[in-house]
Amino acid sequence: MREAKLFRNNRSQAVRIPAEFEFSGSSVLIRKDGTRLIIEPQPKPNLTDLLKSFAPLDAEDEFPEDIDGTLLPLAPIDL
Template identity: 65%
Template sequence: MPQPAAPRPKEARLFRNNRSQAVRIPVEFELPGESVLISRDGDRLILEPIRKKGLLALLDGWEPLDEAFPAIKDLPIAGRNVF
């Protein structure tokens, strides 16, 4: 499936926000989320959305448990055929 055409370049306004320079991003260039990674490539600035990490990344960051789990009886489910 082909990618949708990227919006044509558009002029945007720069302004000051306290000691930081900011840019007003036009609606057709909006990024998802609340924060971005910014990097420089020559005189270009590159903004990349920071996506929320999935469940596997969350679980990977947890420390392993040091305690053993108790044995659990394998009881049938009452009133249901389990096949």
């Protein structure tokens, strides 16, 4: 356990986190549990969450063109 300094950053209160407790990334999750303030690393998104975030394709949308200008897919693929 270490002491950390509190300071003001414009209208927000901030905590100076000692180097040995440093988080990677640019954001964290914060929540209050009674009188405790809990700071946790932001979880890395998984593939399922990423795919769920995409908007569904409209049936009228065209496939993107390939570099040479032909539409994809070129032909059915039998797997």
